[in-house]
Amino acid sequence: MSTPIGLGPTPPEVPADELAAANSLPESQGRLIWRRFVGNRVAVASIIVLLAIILFSFSAIGIGPIPGWWRFGFKELNPQVNGGDPTLSLLPQFLGGDGVSLGEHPFGQDRIGKDYFAMTMRGIQNSALVMVVLGLIATVVGVVVGAIAGYYRGTVDAILMRVTDVFIVIPALVIGSVVGHWFGSLGAPVLAIMLGFFSWMGIARLVRGEFLSLREREFVEAARVAGASDMRIIFKHILPNAMGVVIVSATLIMASAILLETALSYLGYGIRSPDVSLGLLISSNQSAFQTRPWLFWWPGAFIVSLALLVNFVGDGLRDAFDPRHRRFKLSKMRETPPEPELEPKP
Amino acid sequence: MVSFILRRILVSILILIAASFLMYVMVGYSAQPLQDLESSNSPNKQQLIDARVARLDLDVPPPLRWVLWLGGVAKCAIPFANACDLGSTISNAQVVDILPNALAATVQLVTFALVLAILLGVTIGIITALRQYSGLDNTVTFVSFFLFSLPAFLVAVLLKEFIAIGFNDFLRDPVIGGTALVVIGVIIGAIWQSLLGGDRRRRLVVFLVSGLATSGVLLLMSATGWFENPGLGPIPVILLVAAIAAGAATLLAGLRNRRALITAGINAALAIAAYFSLQPLFDVSSAGTLFILALATIGVGLVSGFLAGGYDRGQNMRVGLVTALFSGAVVLLDRFMQSWGDLLTATNGRPIATVGSKTPGVSGDVWLTGLDTFAHLTLPIVALLLISFAGYTRYSRAGMLEVLSLDFIRTARAKGLPERTVIVRHAFRNMLIPLTTLVAFDVGALLGGAIITEKIFAIPGMGSLFNSGLERGDLNPVMGYFLIVAAMAITFNFLADMAYAGLDPRVRIR
Numbered sequence: 116m117s118t119p120i121g122l123g124p125t126p127p128e129v130p131a132d133e134l135a136a137a138n139s140l141p142e143s144q145g146r147l148i149w150r151r152f153v154g155n156r157v158a159v160a161s162i163i164v165l166l167a168i169i170l171f172s173f174s175a176i177g178i179g180p181i182p183g184w185w186r187f188g189f190k191e192l193n194p195q196v197n198g199g200d201p202t203l204s205l206l207p208q209f210l211g212g213d214g215v216s217l218g219e220h221p222f223g224q225d226r227i228g229k230d231y232f233a234m235t236m237r238g239i240q241n242s243a244l245v246m247v248v249l250g251l252i253a254t255v256v257g258v259v260v261g262a263i264a265g266y267y268r269g270t271v272d273a274i275l276m277r278v279t280d281v282f283i284v285i286p287a288l289v290i291g292s293v294v295g296h297w298f299g300s301l302g303a304p305v306l307a308i309m310l311g312f313f314s315w316m317g318i319a320r321l322v323r324g325e326f327l328s329l330r331e332r333e334f335v336e337a338a339r340v341a342g343a344s345d346m347r348i349i350f351k352h353i354l355p356n357a358m359g360v361v362i363v364s365a366t367l368i369m370a371s372a373i374l375l376e377t378a379l380s381y382l383g384y385g386i387r388s389p390d391v392s393l394g395l396l397i398s399s400n401q402s403a404f405q406t407r408p409w410l411f412w413w414p415g416a417f418i419v420s421l422a423l424l425v426n427f428v429g430d431g432l433r434d435a436f437d438p439r440h441r442r443f444k445l446s447k448m449r450e451t452p453p454e455p456e457l458e459p460k461p
Numbered sequence: 462m463v464s465f466i467l468r469r470i471l472v473s474i475l476i477l478i479a480a481s482f483l484m485y486v487m488v489g490y491s492a493q494p495l496q497d498l499e500s501s502n503s504p505n506k507q508q509l510i511d512a513r514v515a516r517l518d519l520d521v522p523p524p525l526r527w528v529l530w531l532g533g534v535a536k537c538a539i540p541f542a543n544a545c546d547l548g549s550t551i552s553n554a555q556v557v558d559i560l561p562n563a564l565a566a567t568v569q570l571v572t573f574a575l576v577l578a579i580l581l582g583v584t585i586g587i588i589t590a591l592r593q594y595s596g597l598d599n600t601v602t603f604v605s606f607f608l609f610s611l612p613a614f615l616v617a618v619l620l621k622e623f624i625a626i627g628f629n630d631f632l633r634d635p636v637i638g639g640t641a642l643v644v645i646g647v648i649i650g651a652i653w654q655s656l657l658g659g660d661r662r663r664r665l666v667v668f669l670v671s672g673l674a675t676s677g678v679l680l681l682m683s684a685t686g687w688f689e690n691p692g693l694g695p696i697p698v699i700l701l702v703a704a705i706a707a708g709a710a711t712l713l714a715g716l717r718n719r720r721a722l723i724t725a726g727i728n729a730a731l732a733i734a735a736y737f738s739l740q741p742l743f744d745v746s747s748a749g750t751l752f753i754l755a756l757a758t759i760g761v762g763l764v765s766g767f768l769a770g771g772y773d774r775g776q777n778m779r780v781g782l783v784t785a786l787f788s789g790a791v792v793l794l795d796r797f798m799q800s801w802g803d804l805l806t807a808t809n810g811r812p813i814a815t816v817g818s819k820t821p822g823v824s825g826d827v828w829l830t831g832l833d834t835f836a837h838l839t840l841p842i843v844a845l846l847l848i849s850f851a852g853y854t855r856y857s858r859a860g861m862l863e864v865l866s867l868d869f870i871r872t873a874r875a876k877g878l879p880e881r882t883v884i885v886r887h888a889f890r891n892m893l894i895p896l897t898t899l900v901a902f903d904v905g906a907l908l909g910g911a912i913i914t915e916k917i918f919a920i921p922g923m924g925s926l927f928n929s930g931l932e933r934g935d936l937n938p939v940m941g942y943f944l945i946v947a948a949m950a951i952t953f954n955f956l957a958d959m960a961y962a963g964l965d966p967r968v969r970i971r
Binding site: 277280281282284285286287288289290292293294296297370374377378381382383384394397398401404405411415418419422423425426427430 | 472475476477479480483484487488490491606607609610611612613614615618622905906908909910912913916927928931932942943946947950951
């Protein structure tokens with residue numbers, strides 16, 4: 116750009132660091148979002164801990180036929196050790212504890228002698244599975260329905276949105292119970308897939324809203340003039356711009372998926388025995404609360420931590436995608452210099 | 462406008478019908494209503510099965526049976542005919558007959574939870590917004606994330622095991638030890654100082670005064686055996702009512718407004734007079750009397766505010782109403798507490814119940830049964846409340862921050878309005894508008910959550926109707942449940958949209 120010639124107003128002074136940033140290569144949207152997300156320490160720590168817990172559970176008792184490093188399975192019965200008490204000890208000897216050791220059954224045993232560590236790990240696996248599968252299916256269905264409704268508008272939109280209304284009228288737990296009652300006995304993957312087909316409504320509404328506003332923008336016009344097909348415009352041009360909404364709400368669906376699965380299992384409509392779910396563990400051991408409280412605490416702690424971590428990740432993603440949501444610290448505001456006084460003091 | 466409402470109602474009914482088809486077919490195909498008979502050993506097994514198949518039309522495939530069911534439902538639309546037919550259960554009871562009782566239990570539960578969640582959530586949301594990024598704000602943010610991640614059944618089981626059993630055990634020997642007194646005092650002091658804020662010295666004073674006062678009152682209560690025989694007594698009632706009047710006047714109108722002060726004073730004086738003169742009437746009261754008294758209280762509050770006049774009658778009426786309602790609540794609370802001893806004897810000293818919605822065999826005046834209901838419903842309500850409370854806190858905090866950043870707030874401040882007026886009259890009202898939508902969504906979530914809460918606390922409500930129906934493959938009660946819940950969800954959504962249009966002039970109804 117050439118230097119402006121003439122009597123126009125002098126351009127405002129640009130601070131040196133901003134000028135430097137403008138002269139260097141412009142950052143892509145994705146890189147900007149990534150940088151904002153990484154800057155959020157809580158969210159990054161949450162995603163690391165979350166992945167660590169899930170990997171730990173899969174490595175401990177293995178997947179399907181592949182065995183893990185833990186010596187007991189979640190179905191086998193073992194002789195009662197120490198009255199089923201947890202043998203996990205974390206207090207080192209120099210602090211008066213028994214030293215850091217796992218012991219025979221670190222999380223204790225249930226009433227018939229199953230190893231509770233293996234059962235809890237299996238519960239985490241199932242929660243993670245339901246979370247991912249349900250989240251993916253709900254997101255894909257929601258995006259497709261919302262994109263088509265928002266892009267084509269008119270009759271298509273009206274029909275699709277009325278269908279969404281029909282599904283949304285039934286409270287999530289009610290439809291979940293019915294679906295779980297029907298498909299729960301077929302195992303966790305089937306349950307997760309079927310639940311996914313009844314959880315897409317929120318995301319569909321959001322995506323439709325995004326599409327309704329994005330389809331009026333110039334870049335869509337340009338693509339259409341260039342001869343792009345509808346599918347190409349929807350998936351290559353508009354959808355990448357709506358990705359923020361999609362990713363954030365997918366994370367939030369995943370958090371609620373964990374809670375939905377545990378609630379259904381608690382009610383008896385989710386994952387069935389002999390398979391294990393964290394909600395099922397609580398429901399079947401609730402009566403033993405006074406005598407064997409650890410049967411209640413371990414699954415409870417893991418449900419809350421999983422859901423909390425996913426929620427933190429979702430919150431971090433929302434902050435990263437939406438610059439208006441940027442958190443600013445009060446301490447930083449105080450650092451800004453006071454405004455210059457209008458009239459110099461005599 | 463009228464055509465919009467009519468069209469909207471028509472669409473809602475169509476959606477309800479379509480959703481009922483979806484639900485009917487899904488439950489119909491998954492249900493096994495003959496399971497209990499097929500595994501039975503009774504000699505006339507085949508006969509029983511045939512009878513049930515004939516009675517419930519089980520030989521008709523679900524999609525067609527839905528048409529039959531819808532025919533029965535359609536009769537509900539005939540006014541005054543009382544011809545509703547929602548089918549019968551497996552045990553041959555009419556769904557129409559069992560629905561009202563279940564509905565009453567659930568509505569009681571959900572209404573209390575909803576109202577308390579809104580009141581507490583909005584209050585705390587506003588306070589955290591005004592103290593953004595303070596220690597209080599960060600704590601509340603973390604707690605609400607924690608509550609979002611807490612499954613309802615976990616909360617309910619924990620409440621049952623710790624609060625109910627722990628409180629009942631405490632009542633056996635109600636003495637608060639020294640350590641507990643100090644800890645409670647420190648916690649209460651910390652909460653108050655973070656709520657009131659200010660500079661370091663003010664915080665310290667608030668912390669010390671509130672902490673010491675709390676510990677002192679608890680020590681007094683513990684020493685005088687208050688927990689076995691609670692009651693407020695005349696002097697605390699007068700003090701509380703005076704505090705309410707002063708608080709309402711300060712918050713809603715400011716202490717400079719003499720007419721508002723007069724209104725609050727009149728209502729406080731009337732409440733205290735009522736406390737001393739109405740006790741004989743309370744002893745013979747029924748629920749109906751209390752309802753009339755409540756209406757009278759509202760009337761007195763509004764009329765006194767109107768008569769006090771001034772340039773802003775609406776403000777005075779609000780002050781009068783708030784003072785009258787809260788003072789009346791104090792007087793009622795005192796009367797309920799007088800029945801506490803009776804409840805303790807009736808329940809063998811373990812008043813906080815973990816199952817059911819009333820103690821079997823407890824009968825007496827409205828005070829005793831009312832107290833018994835409260836003792837049963839408190840924990841389920843708290844379990845329901847905690848989850849939606851988090852939502853209201855987050856939304857009202859975000860809403861308040863957004864409103865506070867708008868230009869008209871800057872204008873209000875610039876023209877010299879006191880901060881109280883800016884917050885209460887300018888920001889607060891505009892913040893409430895988007896909350897209407899959240900309330901509509903929350904009703905559906907609470908009704909769903911009631912399924913779990915009612916199961917854990919064994920309350921015979923709508924949720925347990927649905928639950929037992931689904932377990933036994935009993936289609937008609939499940940559909941009865943669905944019909945009520947879906948109709949409520951649709952109605953509340955509709956009301957929210959109308960309220961939104963009424964409150965926000967920018968929204969136009971097409």
